[in-house]
Amino acid sequence: xxxxxxxxMADLVHLNFEVLAVIQRLQIPFGFKDKSVQTICEDNNxxxxxxxxxxxxxNERENFPQExxxxxxxxxxxxxxxxxxxxxxxxxxxxxxxxxEDLEQLPGLxxxxxxxxxxxxxxxxxxxxxxxxxxxxxxxxxILALSKTLSGQMDQKAFNLRYQKYSIDKYLDHHSDxxxxxxxxxxxxxxxxxxxxxxxxxxxxxxxxxxxxNDLKDHTLLEExxxxxxxxxxxxxxxxxxxxx
Amino acid sequence: xxxxxxxxxxxxxxKGLTHILRQFPEVGEIxxxxxxxxxxxxIHHFEPDLLIINSSIAASSNEEALSRQLPDTCHVLxxxxxxLPPGAPDNQLSIYDSKVSLTDKISNTIKAISETKNMxxxxxxxxxxxxxxxxxxxxxxxxxxAAVLFISAHTVISHRKNITRKLDIxxxxxxxxxxxxxxxxxxxxxx
Numbered sequence: 001x002x003x004x005x006x007x008x009m010a011d012l013v014h015l016n017f018e019v020l021a022v023i024q025r026l027q028i029p030f031g032f033k034d035k036s037v038q039t040i041c042e043d044n045n046x047x048x049x050x051x052x053x054x055x056x057x058x059n060e061r062e063n064f065p066q067e068x069x070x071x072x073x074x075x076x077x078x079x080x081x082x083x084x085x086x087x088x089x090x091x092x093x094x095x096x097x098x099x100x101e102d103l104e105q106l107p108g109l110x111x112x113x114x115x116x117x118x119x120x121x122x123x124x125x126x127x128x129x130x131x132x133x134x135x136x137x138x139x140x141x142x143i144l145a146l147s148k149t150l151s152g153q154m155d156q157k158a159f160n161l162r163y164q165k166y167s168i169d170k171y172l173d174h175h176s177d178x179x180x181x182x183x184x185x186x187x188x189x190x191x192x193x194x195x196x197x198x199x200x201x202x203x204x205x206x207x208x209x210x211x212x213x214n215d216l217k218d219h220t221l222l223e224e225x226x227x228x229x230x231x232x233x234x235x236x237x238x239x240x241x242x243x244x245x
Numbered sequence: 246x247x248x249x250x251x252x253x254x255x256x257x258x259x260k261g262l263t264h265i266l267r268q269f270p271e272v273g274e275i276x277x278x279x280x281x282x283x284x285x286x287x288i289h290h291f292e293p294d295l296l297i298i299n300s301s302i303a304a305s306s307n308e309e310a311l312s313r314q315l316p317d318t319c320h321v322l323x324x325x326x327x328x329l330p331p332g333a334p335d336n337q338l339s340i341y342d343s344k345v346s347l348t349d350k351i352s353n354t355i356k357a358i359s360e361t362k363n364m365x366x367x368x369x370x371x372x373x374x375x376x377x378x379x380x381x382x383x384x385x386x387x388x389x390x391a392a393v394l395f396i397s398a399h400t401v402i403s404h405r406k407n408i409t410r411k412l413d414i415x416x417x418x419x420x421x422x423x424x425x426x427x428x429x430x431x432x433x434x435x436x
Contacts (some may be wrong), residue, residue, distance in 0.1 A: 057285030061257065062263055062277045070282075112432060116422050122420055177290060191413060192423055220290065225283035 003056055005038040005048050022054045025083040036208060047230045050076050074147040074234065077227055078140050084177070084219055085132045092212055093128065097121060099205045109196045110220065117188070124181045131176055135223075139171045146181065146234045156242060168231040175224075181217040186208055246273025247358050252294035252302045253324060254279050258340060264299065265348060271359040281306035288314040294358045297338070299324040318361070320354050368411050375429055377404045381417060382424035383434060 003012060009032040013019060019206050028044050041048040049070045053065040069077065100121045104114040142163060148154035196202050249266060253259045259277055266272050275292050278284055281302045296315065300323050320334050329339040335350055370378065380390040391398040409415050414423055424430045
């Protein structure tokens with residue numbers, strides 16, 4: 001089905017509920033009534049093409065709109081990624097933590113096994129938080145400053161002074177893989193842990209972990225295949241610009 | 246399952262290729278890229294068994310870095326945007342190839358990959374792998390393990406790859422959890 005700006009937002013969600021993630025991350029409030037995608041985007045200051053590209057991708061996984069997304073503003077993407085982070089940190093991760101803690105109460109699972117899982121996940125949470133803080137405090141401000149300097153909203157001298165030794169390659173140097181441990185956790189629960197007695201709780205935990213893992217894969221794809229190439233492109237433009245001056 | 250990365254800029258070609266690939270029961274995950282941007286990172290994470298790459302994407306990417314990232318066992322098929330001369334190598338797919346000829350070439354490659362994979366795919370860890378796993382779980386580096394066991398670091402790495410493949414666990418802390426659950430090390434061994 002072709003998605004377009006004049007269809008109703010509510011119909012779009014009915015087509016595929018997964019796009020709620022995009023709506024949440026762009027901070028679009030609910031209560032759509034009969035409003036079209038275009039109207040709602042305009043009401044919320046969201047570039048409608050950007051919205052459609054993301055939604056289209058959710059509907060057709062094998063067609064990642066890399067080039068189109070790169071043509072959009074860096075601010076849009078950073079905003080999207082920022083709200084994704086918030087949702088991970090304040091909702092999804094704590095929920096999974098709670099469910100893993102509850103494993104300790106399950107009869108049939110030894111205390112040691114449950115304890116191991118809790119420790120494993122807490123260690124992951126620490127790494128996860130550090131990773132996100134680094135992006136929020138260093139990478140994102142750098143990319144936003146880069147974009148502002150290019151558009152003339154920020155003085156180039158000030159930019160150069162502030163980011164003398166920083167470039168996007170520095171970020172990649174210590175960019176760790178967030179989904180790796182989530183999929184490890186999934187394998188351990190699915191394949192290597194003795195089966196617990198409460199299937200319902202366990203199944204739900206696995207489903208949530210799987211969902212988070214897949215979502216993190218998307219997140220990495222957006223960062224590594226759109227945001228980083230975009231930042232490199234902007235770095236290059238800035239270099240040419242300062243060379244010409 | 247064979248993991249495939251397709252790097253092709255044409256939407257129509259990508260669609261057609263995935264359509265053909267999905268007909269093989271051996272094919273597992275398929276990742277798609279539409280340009281050379283970020284391809285090295287994707288290869289690094291995804292570790293494909295087969296890379297199908299358009300020659301123009303290969304030309305615009307850093308080929309040396311690309312081949313460094315590719316796992317040793319990864320097969321590569323090239324998509325060529327012109328007609329192929331008769332007798333062209335089997336790892337070249339022309340956009341003008343017929344479905345039969347494309348399917349043949351892809352089928353041969355996928356068969357070769359899944360045969361090697363099946364040979365390796367016994368899930369049980371060997372005693373040697375268990376020993377390596379024990380050292381990994383105790384927090385030792387590849388170099389340290391190599392020195393203790395009098396083997397080369399390269400051998401340690403290849404054992405580790407097999408362990409990860411069999412258990413489906415990549416990270417050291419995940420492997421440590423497995424080792425404790427299976428009594429390979431004790432909880433007290435790690436502080």
